[in-house]
Amino acid sequence: MKKVEVAVGVIRRNNQIFITKRPQNLHQGGKWEFPGGKREADESMDQALVRELREEVGIETHGQLPLLVIEHDYGDKQVVLDVRIVEQFSGEPHGQEGQLGAWVAISALSDYEFPEANKVIIEKLLERIR
Structure with missing residues (x-):
């Protein structure tokens, strides 16, 4: 089974994280996620x-800033998530592809379905704010 390498951004402002909701028609559709996507062959994870x-x-x-790397097997696909904290950015994050987006307090993330x-x-994020 092929492993899918995914760059994941935990966009943080103070004690809030920006999350987006996956479109229903995608793998794990309807669940919230940290934005990111598949690494292309000619890119580093940073790029x-x-x-x-x-x-x-x-x-x-x-x-x-690197946070952690997660390997997960969903049965139908294996993913390697390279997760990084992004605190320095310009622009205001929003769902550019029509997806819902929200700023959520770190302490409230577990109230959302991921x-x-x-x-x-x-x-890991909850550990860091305790």
């Missing part, structure tokens, strides 16, 4: 994240 956040939520990133692989990210 993939800059491109994806520009395309998906309309921001220009000015730095990213894909299974994202739960570790939420745990």
